[in-house]
Amino acid sequence: xxxxxxxxxxxxxxxxxxxxxxxxxxxxxxxxxxxxxxxxxxxxxxxxxxxxxxxxxxxxxxxxxxxxxxxxxxxxxxxxxxxxxxxxxxxxxxxxxxxxxxxxxxxxxxxxxxxxxxxxxxxxxxxxxxxxxxxxxxxxxxxxxxxxxxxxxxxxxxxxxxxxxxxxxxxxxxxxxxxxxxxxxxxxxxxxxxxxxxxxxxxxxxxxxxxxxxxxxxxxxxxxxxxxxxxxxxxxxxxxxxxxxxxxxxxxxxxxxxxxxxxxxxxxxxxxxxxxxxxxxxxxxxxxxxxxxxxxxxxxxxxxxxxxxxxxxxxxxxxxxxxxxxxxxxxxxxxxxxxxxxxxxxxxxxxxxxxxxxxxxxxxxxxxxxxxxxxxxxxxxxxxxxxxxx
Amino acid sequence: xxxxxxxxxxxxxxxxxxxxxxxxxxxxxxxxxxxxxxxxxxxxxxxxxxxxxxxxxxxxxxxxxxxxxxxxxxxxxxxxxxxxxxxxxxxxxxxxxxxxxxxxxxxxxxxxxxxxxxxxxxxxxxxxxxxxxxxxxxxxxxxxxxxxxxxxxxxxxxxxxxxxxxxxxxxxxxxxxxxxxxxxxxxxxxxxxxxxxxxxxxxxxxxxxxxxxxxxxxxxxxxxxxxxxxxxxxxxxxxxxxxxxxxxxxxxxxxxxxxxxxxxxxxxxxxxxxxxxxxxxxxxxxxxxxxxxxxxxxxxxxxxxxxxxxxxxxxxxxxxxxxxxxxxxxxxxxxxxxxxxxxxxxxxxxxxxxxxxxxxxxxxxxxxxxxxxxxxxxxxxxxxxxxxxx
Numbered sequence: 217x218x219x220x221x222x223x224x225x226x227x228x229x230x231x232x233x234x235x236x237x238x239x240x241x242x243x244x245x246x247x248x249x250x251x252x253x254x255x256x257x258x259x260x261x262x263x264x265x266x267x268x269x270x271x272x273x274x275x276x277x278x279x280x281x282x283x284x285x286x287x288x289x290x291x292x293x294x295x296x297x298x299x300x301x302x303x304x305x306x307x308x309x310x311x312x313x314x315x316x317x318x319x320x321x322x323x324x325x326x327x328x329x330x331x332x333x334x335x336x337x338x339x340x341x342x343x344x345x346x347x348x349x350x351x352x353x354x355x356x357x358x359x360x361x362x363x364x365x366x367x368x369x370x371x372x373x374x375x376x377x378x379x380x381x382x383x384x385x386x387x388x389x390x391x392x393x394x395x396x397x398x399x400x401x402x403x404x405x406x407x408x409x410x411x412x413x414x415x416x417x418x419x420x421x422x423x424x425x426x427x428x429x430x431x432x433x434x435x436x437x438x439x440x441x442x443x444x445x446x447x448x449x450x451x452x453x454x455x456x457x458x459x460x461x462x463x464x465x466x467x468x469x470x471x472x473x474x475x476x477x478x479x480x481x482x483x484x485x486x487x488x489x490x491x492x493x494x495x496x497x498x499x500x501x502x503x504x505x506x507x508x509x510x511x512x513x514x515x516x517x518x519x520x521x522x523x524x525x526x527x528x529x530x531x532x533x534x535x536x537x538x539x540x541x542x543x544x545x546x547x548x549x550x551x552x553x554x555x556x557x558x559x560x561x562x563x564x565x566x567x568x569x570x571x572x573x574x575x576x577x578x579x580x581x582x583x584x585x586x587x588x589x590x591x592x593x594x595x596x597x598x599x600x601x602x603x604x605x606x
Numbered sequence: 607x608x609x610x611x612x613x614x615x616x617x618x619x620x621x622x623x624x625x626x627x628x629x630x631x632x633x634x635x636x637x638x639x640x641x642x643x644x645x646x647x648x649x650x651x652x653x654x655x656x657x658x659x660x661x662x663x664x665x666x667x668x669x670x671x672x673x674x675x676x677x678x679x680x681x682x683x684x685x686x687x688x689x690x691x692x693x694x695x696x697x698x699x700x701x702x703x704x705x706x707x708x709x710x711x712x713x714x715x716x717x718x719x720x721x722x723x724x725x726x727x728x729x730x731x732x733x734x735x736x737x738x739x740x741x742x743x744x745x746x747x748x749x750x751x752x753x754x755x756x757x758x759x760x761x762x763x764x765x766x767x768x769x770x771x772x773x774x775x776x777x778x779x780x781x782x783x784x785x786x787x788x789x790x791x792x793x794x795x796x797x798x799x800x801x802x803x804x805x806x807x808x809x810x811x812x813x814x815x816x817x818x819x820x821x822x823x824x825x826x827x828x829x830x831x832x833x834x835x836x837x838x839x840x841x842x843x844x845x846x847x848x849x850x851x852x853x854x855x856x857x858x859x860x861x862x863x864x865x866x867x868x869x870x871x872x873x874x875x876x877x878x879x880x881x882x883x884x885x886x887x888x889x890x891x892x893x894x895x896x897x898x899x900x901x902x903x904x905x906x907x908x909x910x911x912x913x914x915x916x917x918x919x920x921x922x923x924x925x926x927x928x929x930x931x932x933x934x935x936x937x938x939x940x941x942x943x944x945x946x947x948x949x950x951x952x953x954x955x956x957x958x959x960x961x962x963x964x965x966x967x968x969x970x971x972x973x974x975x976x977x978x979x980x981x982x983x984x985x986x987x988x989x990x991x992x993x994x995x996x
Contacts, residue, residue, distance in 0.1 A: 257919035258927055290915045292928070292944035325912025326945065435916055508898065508983070509991055516992030522715025525680045526825055529647035537648055538682070554682035555716065593898070594992075598985050601899055602906030 217379040218404050220244045220444040223349035224341035225356040228333045231285035231323065232358075238334065239356035240310075240341035241280040241400065247444040248409040249274060250416040251318070252424075254437035260289035261299045262319040263436055269315055278316045280400065280440060281306055281341075283334055284359050284385070285323040289435040298329045305335045309342050322385065322398055322436050323359055354383040357398050360600065361385050363476045367468035371405065371461045373454055378405045378445070380461050384469040397424060399439045399469055405458060406445030415459050416441045423466040426498070427474050427589045428505045474589055479596030482514045483572045487587045488528070490580035496533045497579075498586035503527050504577070511593035514573055519564025521549050528577055535579040543576040544568070607769040608794050610634045610834040613739035614731035615746040618723045621675035621713065622748075628724065629746035630700075630731035631670040631790065637834040638799040639664060640806040641708070642814075644827035650679035651689045652709040653826055659705055668706045670790065670830060671696055671731075673724055674749050674775070675713040679825040688719045695725045699732050712775065712788055712826055713749055740792075744773035747788050750990065751777050753866045757858035761795065761851045763844055768795045768835070770851050774859040777868045787814060789829040789859055795848060796835030805849050806831045813856040816888070817864050817979045818895045864979055869986030872904045873962045877977045878918070880970035886923045888976035893921050894967065901983035904963055909954025911939050918967055925969040933966040934958070 222242040227234055243249070251270050253263050281302075288295045299319060307314045321329075354364040365384045370377050379402075386397030407415075420439055441462075449455060474483050488501040504510055507527040513520040521542055528540070538553035545567035548556040567573060612632040617624055633639070641660050643653050671692075678685045689709060697704045711719075744754040755774045760767050769792075776787030797805075810829055831852075839845060864873050878891040894900055897917035903910040911932055918930070928943035935957035938946040957963060 256916060257921075257923075257925060258915050258930075287912075290912050290940070290945075294944065325910075325915065435919060508987075512988055512991035515988065518992070520715075522677075522680050525648050525715065526646060529825060531647075533647075535647060540648075550680070554684065555680075593988060595985050595988050597898075598902055598905065598983060598988055601902035602908070602984075 217377070218381055218402055218444070219347050220247070220404065221402050221442070222345035222347055223353045224344040224346065225349065225352040226337040226340035226344075228285070228330070228337045230330070230333065235358070236352055236356040237284040238337040238341055239282045239353050240338060240345070241353065242345055243278040243280065243442055244444060245276045245278070246446065247278065247442055248407060248412050249278065250409065250413040250441040252416055252420045252439045254434055256435045258289065258435040260287050260321055260436040261291065261295040262288055262321045263438060264296070265299060266318050266438065269318060272315065274316050276316055277312050278318070279306065279310060279312050280318050280320065281338060282320040282357050282398065284357055286321060286327055286329055287323045287325050287436045288321040288329050290326040291328055294328060298331055301331055302329065302334060302338070306338055306342070309339055318440070320398055320436070320438055322357065325435065350381055350383060353400070357383065357385040359385065360478065361476055363472070365469055365472040365476065367465045367472070369461045369465050371458060373449070373457065379403060380465050382465045382469050384473060386473045397434065397437045397473065399424065400442070401440070401462070401465060402442045402444065403458070403462070404445045405443055406448045407443040407455070407458065408448060408450060411450065411455060412441060412443055415455070415462065419459070419463050419466045422463070423470040426587060427470045428502060471589065474591045477591035478600045479594040479598075480591035481594055482592040484510075484514050484590045484592065485572065485574045485587065486590065487576045487585060488579065489576070489585035490539070490578045490582050491533055491535065491584055492582055494584045494586050497584050498588065500528050500531050500533055500577070500579070501586050501588035503531050504575070505588045505590035508593055511590065514568065515592040515594045517565065517568040519544055519561060519568045521564065524575060524577060525550070528579065539580050541578045545574050607767070608771055608792055608834070609737050610637070610794065611792050611832070612735035612737055613743045614734040614736065615739065615742040616727040616730035616734075618675070618720070618727045620720065620723065625748070626742055626746040627674045628727040628731055629672045629743050630728060630735070631743065632735055633668040633670065633832055634834060635666045635668070636836065637668065637832055638797055638802050639668065640799070640803040640831040642806055642810045642829045644824055646825045648679065648825040650677050650711055650826040651681065651685040652678055652711045653828060654686070655689060656708050656828065659708060662705065664706050666706055667702050668708070669696065669700060669702050670708050670710065671728060672710040672747050672788065674747055676711060676717055676719055677713045677715050677826045678711040678719050680716040681718055684718060688721055691721055692719065692724060692728070696728055696732070699729055708830070710788055710826070710828055712747065715825065740771055740773060743790070747773065747775040749775065749777070750868065751775050751866055753862070755859055755862040755866065757855045757862070759851045759855050761848060763839070763847065769793060770855050772855045772859050774863060776863045777866055787824065787827045787863065789814065790832070791830070791852070791855060792832045792834065793848070793852070794835050795833055796838045797833040797845070797848065798838060798840060801840065801845060802831060802833055805845070805852065809849070809853050809856045812853070813860040816977060817860045818892060861979065864981045867981040868990045869984040870981035871961070871984055872982040874900070874904050874980045874982065875962065875964045875977065876980065877964075877966045877975060878969065879966070879975035880929070880968045880972050881923055881925065881974055882972055884974045884976050887974050888978065890918050890921050890923055890967070890969070891976050891978035893917050894965070895978045895980035898983055901980065904958065905982040905984045907955065907958040909934055909951060909958045911954065914965060914967060915940070918969065929970050931968045935964050
């Protein structure tokens, strides 16, 4: 399964010593592709190049080429020329047309690429393409990640089994420095490009776009979904089956990102409901998710629910304090604006001692609801991000 | 000077051991008052009470009554009844009508007030009213503040000298727990209430509302401006003179808050210009000010300007990357989207080693401009806010 995908990896021996930090992924011409990219005003040279290429049709074999350690972002026109050089040599090496080569870069912002060592590393990748080389791919794309992030799911359609396999990287989530989010997900089903794009966008919204480690957003965030199969799936029922499995893979990958988040020790799930739209609920949930005070309280295992209340009140979305209810796990803390009679701090504390902390905040009568996941803010986060780049 | 203001302070011997944590400020009936309060959806019982009272006219003597250690926020109707009890006893003790008593509470959210010990502490305050007792007032309102925050300025009008004196508290700025911002500023000039309110609101926007320690916003933030003089100032020129001095006092107080910010070691000034409105510039400046990545970089004295770029790109305000210029202090880093030829990291590092780091980000041709001040994110911030409440 997934035998159609060939992957070569190498190291430039720079940022991460001898660890793999470059990869080339060869995708057969019959595949369909979808890409979701950062909405940051500053986009890296690679993201800009991908966006341009996704506007046109791909044909022939396609390559994903990835380097970790340098984001080639904030480098202006010089950075775009560096990328052009690199893509030219990759095209000569492999015979794949430039318009079919998609570049991805992750790492420090504001440094120029080292073209020479990158070119020879990519040459090594291209010469050593292998099937079933996903573990090495997952390693090659890491920056400050401590763990390799892979998720796999088998989909049964009739008597046949198909695979979905995804790899991802990212630790200072939606974060620009040394820790941009990249994800590459492959399936050996065949899905029409238009369906693939729609499904991909929706799932990204519910998974990668609903997690936050530090509220920062990278100029390099990219997610690629590739379908390599031969027999087209287009019945809406089968697409639903595929979508469900795909969602499991994306959810797993996004939770792996959170739990490997810079310095993270906790996963915090925040459900906000009762405002007049899902967007409003998501904005309040993100405000809570990004509150340094809630994140430090989670780290300290302190069920300091006043911080949830304050963060929820700190957006443009209006609601009445007397309508607000808060639960920590299954424990009722605030009920229609009043402290619940049975609430004792020991009960909240027990929930905050768990690795996965669930918070439910109801702000009114509407049925709308959104979930966001976050991690805690720890001494290690400060250490990682205040240490001088090296 | 400022002899019209009488202040009594006491301790409840609870949260801060024997440190003063309660104050009563007596304001003569001829004074004018202005109040600016939090815009958080959740307002403490005290803030709600003040907002109601400011809608009506004050007459007779007025009292400001302040307690530190408990914010009386998130306590629902029960909290409002507690406050009513407290105000009733204060009115009996002092003979001041309830409608002329303004309460302020700062501290933990979600705990009920201890009425008995508070009542007896306020009684002690009322019996010991003294002139020139501003140092004790500044101490009484502290929570996790390490330093007393007072700022004083003399205004010369003709041959006469007048005073402006302000006290403030707040360390986890715009922060809900144990660290709400309160400020009380007094002058012995006489300013009409309408002018006072207008000046107060504008200056708060440029000072207290343009600083951020952690982007969180408290349900208790309050700023009070009192003018006790006898001879009305209403020439627009004299009002300008007053306004300038007042701005110095508010700026000093807000910078004192930042430098005493929880765990803070640096003051970061961020100027954003070139977007199509001042509001847009301020939103981008706040995004940069609240970026945990920029704040940890400041702590680590790492001139990681890629983090400024990413944060600036992470709002709804659009601009072209090729128009962007960044300066660290007087050092040009990015010039119209390209790394400046003379920029060397050692130059940026020198600027980041200063206690006051200045960043200027120009995003386009417009003249609009906004300044925001912030502090760094440090190990001590995490320690303070993850430690269990005690």
